[in-house]
Amino acid sequence: MANTNLTAAKKAKNDEFYTQYHDIEKEINAYLDYNPNVFKGKTILLPCDDPEWSNFTKFFAQNFERFGLKKLISTSYAVDSKLYKNGYQVTMFEESAPQYDSKKTRKKGKIFTLTRDISGDGKIDVDDLEWNYLKGDGDFNSPEVKTLRNEADIIITNPPFSLFRDFLKWIREADKQFVIIGNMNAITYKEVFPLIKENKMWLGNGFHAGNAFFATPFAEEYGEGVYYPETGLVKFRNVCWFTTIDHGKRHQPLQLMSMTDNLKFHKKLKGQEAYDRYANFDAIEVPFTDAIPSDFKGAMGVPISFLDKYNPDQFEILGSSRTLGVPISQIAEKGTYMQGGPRFYIPNDDGTYRRMYDRIVIKHKKPVK
Template identity: 65%
Template sequence: MANSNLKNARNAKNDEFYTQYHDIEKEIGAYLELNPNAFRGKTVLMPCDDPEWSNFTKFFAQNFERYGIKKLISTSFAPESKSLKSNYQPTLFETTAPQFDKTKTIVNGKIFTLTHDKSADGKIDVNDLEWTYLKGDGDFKSEEIKKLRDEADIIITNPPFSLFREFLAWMVQAEKQFVVIGSKNAITYKEIFSLIKSNKMWVGTTSFSKDMLFISPEEIDPSEKPDSATRTVEGIVYLRSPSVWYTNLDHGRRHQPLKLMTISDNLKFNKKLKGKTFYDKYDNYDAIEVPFTDAIPSDFNGVMGVPISFLDKYSPEQFEILGMASSAGYNNEVVGIPFLGDKDARPLINGKNTYARVFIKNRERK
């Protein structure tokens, strides 16, 4: 899903894009590498989900015993509330269940839970999921879902992009651990960057250099959306999105320091810097420009402006984050140090805007 697709999703309130199983498996594996007991004895909640289709539900149900999960809860939003009433058809899974209700299937969300070996086959997995209708439509802001939030230890999901800020605040307010997917651009939001700066949230292990591919629940005709980033494989439509994982669960990569060269060695050996002028000082901010993460110098003790993609290489033991400058216009409130001028929220070089920058310093080596 390209940026235009994200915009269309927000405008249409169509946020139904399903995360691929292997993306979930790769990301969650990174937390378990650092802490094999990250989920042991925990209640895991997946709101904003569609348990009948969601790979989140499938993945955690299949790994329930392996991870030592205490309870798995997954909830969905009512079709009517997602403006899907006109073409919605319940699945055979739902219609053949004794609790099926042709009225509730439209106006009520569903809740799936997993706690024990219901099928008595000697293992706990996806076949042991139990479901019923929620009392309400499944909106995460409802009191019904808030109670589930308060019961949970960890929240894991791909929330609606259009409600990401609100959803993040909903989790942070309850002081929950979480692993969620959001747009890379969300980093420039004041509320979100403030959490990153204060080390209360960080990005996951998925690289900034790649966009994520999501499964679309609807067929898309590329001729109708020529600017959309879609790919169809064996009848399944995938949409590319500039997205990353956001979390407050620790993982090993964020404690791996970057290998840095000195300024002089970068100018000699870093191919990206060949024949160009770098490390310029900003006109309106007391810092130098470092346009590539792999060009951060080891021997500079002042403030440096680096791309936001730096955050997937950020080690809190190696660097200190001071703030951010972007066209969002947060200026002093986010940056933390007054600009020397008022022309733009982004730093200037020779009177010209640069890109959004995160301001960092090397931590003193002991």
């Protein structure tokens, strides 16, 4: 259900999802644990944000000095560019500011910056944020936000799910480091997978137990199991962090059993005499990450969720089911398989072929003994 609702949100462009403070804290701390100076002297840009409500802005502003930041920049879209604009109310924070303009507040985006102690309390934190209106509506593709992008060292945000491809391209045009949230299925995009394969982007530390909770103005539009009335939040399971910043989890080796032991002891493989093999590509099917055999020397097809445990020192990514394999139509008779995009197929005993979900193809990096 979560995947269905997230897909619906993308299509409808209901992209106002606000990340929880503790999720941001958990993710950023993973990078700091690996490298305490990762943000020192850096300018961080938080685009596609809403500084008055966003936990990204609050988190980095509150930790400005601890992280040793040089500058924090946060920008938001104009109210009139949002789907829930008719329910918008000016906050006291904005209305009481000397630069408040009743005409600009709906038409213009806003920019918040943090560089110095303006409150006079001897520290730099959220109370020292300075803000003004942007010249335009705050679209990340606008020239003024591109200028801010070019100034920044690291870009961190939860971009609109419907614009993930465009946003990633926007970041890479300027060759910036980043930490962004996206749909797990983005791994299969032709714009994304090559970056992961070439070790130019990877998954972050991740959400607790794989559950991402967001606040959204559209929360009540989601069904049971996604919308939680007691908290007012929505939960998605297929959401992850994408990043170019290293963290310790990425270098933890997977503890694996041999092929024989997996077939004998793995609860979900017990009863199988052997691992299945694909009909249209020379690799074995490994349906669960923890079922990867430690002693298999060839290619293995694994679920895309494997990337959450992927250690580049332990495994090599060869490709995916969308880029490898012979078209099933070349080796199977019509009517014996389910048609669709490029996929791997497993032969059944009755002469038909079972189409698999997207798979990533890997092999052990170090020689298997």
